[in-house]
Amino acid sequence: MSTAAPADTRAVAARALAEIALGGRSLREVLAQQLPQLSAPRERAFASALVFAGARGWLRWNAALPLLLQKPLSRRLGALHALLVLGLTQLEDLGVPAHAAVAATVEAARALGHGAQRGMVNAVLRRWLRERTALLTQLDADSVSRTRLPTWLLQALYADWPAQADAIISASNAEVPPTLRVNLARVTRADYVQRLAAAGIDARPHAWIDSAVTLSASLDVTRLPGWGEGLCAVQDGAAQLAALLLDAPPGARALDACAAPGGKACHILERSAVQLTALELAPARLARVRDNLARLHLHADLRMGDATQPALWWDGVACTHILLDAPCSATGVLRRQPDVRLHRRASDLPALLAQQRALLDALWPLLAPGGTLLYATCSVLRSENAAQAAAFVAAHADAEALPIALPAGRADGPGWQILPGEDGLDGMFYARLRKRGRC
Numbered sequence: 001m002s003t004a005a006p007a008d009t010r011a012v013a014a015r016a017l018a019e020i021a022l023g024g025r026s027l028r029e030v031l032a033q034q035l036p037q038l039s040a041p042r043e044r045a046f047a048s049a050l051v052f053a054g055a056r057g058w059l060r061w062n063a064a065l066p067l068l069l070q071k072p073l074s075r076r077l078g079a080l081h082a083l084l085v086l087g088l089t090q091l092e093d094l095g096v097p098a099h100a101a102v103a104a105t106v107e108a109a110r111a112l113g114h115g116a117q118r119g120m121v122n123a124v125l126r127r128w129l130r131e132r133t134a135l136l137t138q139l140d141a142d143s144v145s146r147t148r149l150p151t152w153l154l155q156a157l158y159a160d161w162p163a164q165a166d167a168i169i170s171a172s173n174a175e176v177p178p179t180l181r182v183n184l185a186r187v188t189r190a191d192y193v194q195r196l197a198a199a200g201i202d203a204r205p206h207a208w209i210d211s212a213v214t215l216s217a218s219l220d221v222t223r224l225p226g227w228g229e230g231l232c233a234v235q236d237g238a239a240q241l242a243a244l245l246l247d248a249p250p251g252a253r254a255l256d257a258c259a260a261p262g263g264k265a266c267h268i269l270e271r272s273a274v275q276l277t278a279l280e281l282a283p284a285r286l287a288r289v290r291d292n293l294a295r296l297h298l299h300a301d302l303r304m305g306d307a308t309q310p311a312l313w314w315d316g317v318a319c320t321h322i323l324l325d326a327p328c329s330a331t332g333v334l335r336r337q338p339d340v341r342l343h344r345r346a347s348d349l350p351a352l353l354a355q356q357r358a359l360l361d362a363l364w365p366l367l368a369p370g371g372t373l374l375y376a377t378c379s380v381l382r383s384e385n386a387a388q389a390a391a392f393v394a395a396h397a398d399a400e401a402l403p404i405a406l407p408a409g410r411a412d413g414p415g416w417q418i419l420p421g422e423d424g425l426d427g428m429f430y431a432r433l434r435k436r437g438r439c
């Protein structure tokens with residue numbers, strides 16, 4: 001029997017947040033590694049909520065620390081630093097009552113091995129509570145700490161979407177419960193919503209995306225009814241539009257060129273019995289596609305390879321449908337991936353743009369005449385979206401953009417842009433590019 005003391009939830013969250021915000025690691029990876037040390041599902045859920053909120057609020061509450069500390073914290077005290085940010089996050093964003101937030105955060109300092117710093121943690125949080133009105137005014141005077149987004153991204157948002165930037169910022173900071181994709185090959189949405197209701201889970205069907213259901217609160221999705229049987233998956237409604245827009249009929253020869261973790265590939269197969277090749281560059285990520293297909297009882301031809309090098313993996317038979325869900329800035333999904341704001345740099349963009357261009361150019365010859373390539377990103381930056389698609393169409397005489405008209409978003413260049421929060425959706429861009437000629 002283990003004699004180890006139970007892990008302190010806030011200390012686990014602080015260590016995780018330090019790795020993400022100070023160590024540059026991905027939130028999902030860190031949570032997958034750190035949460036298992038908490039045995040109770042409620043503790044894991046709370047630690048996860050703390051880390052998500054801490055990453056979302058880092059640029060605000062981290063900016064408060066120099067106003068509260070008598071001297072800067074040593075760089076060696078990363079977890080303690082993150083614990084202070086989490087203390088402010090609990091007080092201001094999570095509505096934890098002040099006495100509980102302060103007492104538990106002070107106690108977590110001991111659990112982190114910094115018992116000697118408990119007085120400092122207590123003093124910082126109590127000073128915040130005493131001076132919060134003036135300190136909030138100071139934080140609001142700075143655009144980064146006001147909006148919780150980095151300067152480069154604010155500049156890009158106001159340049160690309162001057163009229164919508166404030167709404168994008170507010171949606172990017174919202175806490176959103178998961179949206180599910182009901183596996184319509186196995187169950188109707190109405191029946192699945194009934195199963196959710198019978199399990200006491202409140203859920204709302206999306207108004208015009210036929211497979212989407214949004215839960216009213218976050219929960220451990222593996223406990224959802226029918227999860228093990230593959231009756232549903234977690235996927236934002238905007239991402240569920242990919243399979244609808246690709247619209248591959250049964251028997252179509254389709255390629256998902258950037259497939260991991262496989263959400264869109266699985267959805268394509270749930271909708272129609274296509275012959276799908278799912279390609280992915282990263283071996284560990286390809287394993288996630290395999291796991292998702294297995295859970296949903298679906299089959300695809302899985303290949304590991306670089307989509308820009310078809311000679312190494314393509315069998316030479318033209319595709320009628322190609323999905324290119326390209327690597328991108330992920331600026332449309334900040335509400336679900338709050339760490340992106342901390343890790344993405346303006347200097348990443350030129351390489352992403354070049355990669356998207358190279359993928360489009362390399363995949364186009366694989367498409368049969370009359371076939372459709374759906375270009376998708378979860379970005380809101382026009383350079384990755386409308387401008388990228390427009391440049392492609394201009395450079396390829398045999399390419400034409402097919403119209404898209406959806407109840408949310410707007411036409412932008414040759415494609416369609418949904419901004420985060422519109423009809424409750426993530427930000428996504430789609431362009432349907434048809435190759436002239438007949439199949």
Ligand SMILES: C[S@@+](CC[C@H](N)C(=O)[O-])C[C@H]1O[C@@H](n2cnc3c(N)ncnc32)[C@H](O)[C@@H]1O
Pocket residue numbers: 239257258259260261262263264265279280281282285305306307308325326327328
């Ligand atoms: C936006 S994600 C795809 C998400 C996926 N379509 C889904 O719905 O689950 C982009 C994926 O492309 C992969 N990727 C990046 N460059 C690639 C390349 N040259 N060839 C194949 N896959 C690539 C990345 O590893 C990443 O898994």
